[in-house]
Amino acid sequence: MDFYAGLDVSLEATNVCVVDGDGKVVREEKLETDPDSTELFLAEWGIHLKRVGLEAFSYSAWLFTALAEKRPPVICIETRHAKAALNAMLNKTDRNDAKRIAQMMRTGWFRAIHVKSEAAQTLRALLVGRKAMLGRVLDMENMIRGLLRPFGQKVGEISVGRFDARVREIIAGKKELEAIVAPLLNARAAMRLQLAKLQRLALTAARSDSAVRRMMTVPGVGALAPLTFRATVDDPTRFRKSINVGAHFGLTPRRYQSGQTDRIGSISKCGDELTRAMLYEAAIAILTGVSKNFKLRLGGLRLARKKGLKRAATAVARALVLLLRKIWTSGTAFRFGAGGKRGRVAAAM
Structure with missing residues (x-):
């Protein structure tokens, strides 16, 4: 039979709950937050753990990396998704949180996130x-x-x-x-x-960093914006489509649709604030500090005349994400097209 474990991690202690395939709790324990203690507890009684889950927060990255090196099937779950599940419980305790995470591992109702290198x-x-x-x-x-x-x-x-x-x-x-x-x-x-x-x-x-140097060939983009983008994304191949990266940084509009109501609001701002700010600053530099025109800048200037500079900069930042990821994954650099009117990605020499 397969078993599933949930870890509720805090700075001092980690609550562990193990359930079987039917959802029955078979073991619970409160341990010191330490990879060796957790790994020993999960391995000492010789069961087959199909999945081990823990909620993402600043301290869990260290624990995840340490446990992954010991080869248990560890999954770090997205915080907002986990919060929605944990809030459904009547009584919120660390012990109940570990139990709920274990049940999420059993049912598959979770969203795994990428843990950075x-x-x-x-x-x-x-x-x-x-x-x-x-x-x-x-x-x-x-x-x-x-x-x-x-x-x-x-x-x-x-x-x-x-x-x-x-x-x-x-x-x-x-x-x-x-x-x-x-x-x-x-x-x-x-x-x-x-x-x-x-x-x-x-x-x-x-x-x-060769990838960052190639990203810096985009006019108006200095060192900090692509460096921040590089550190936050870590692995560009984890996004199936480039358009998903803009949503990851909260640069896509919110949408609420129910019955006859269909509203599109401002950007979600749900991603990394530092990266979003750096991309926005780079977009402002492209619109106001670059003298030579190219496709991304011309499109932003047209939008600025209609919607204002702030909205145009947000749209340019969203498009810049696509361009930076393309440069990163393809091993190419930016250069101006014929006549300097349209920028394009070209093979790096």
């Missing part, structure tokens, strides 16, 4: 760290600006390199204010230095 997760950590550091630097600069306003001092529009000198200039001679602001400027300088290190690491990663 360690290299993709490392690259993702770099990009998230860079974005977080950039946010802290901007917060610090805005705080300094805000502290000076009650004294009638305005920093104004200034380049990054001249910010420190400008602030010290306008507070010169005000000893009490200098004593307050100087440590903040020193902290900003230290954060800027670390941000530059993370930026260099990101650029080095982009230069060392």
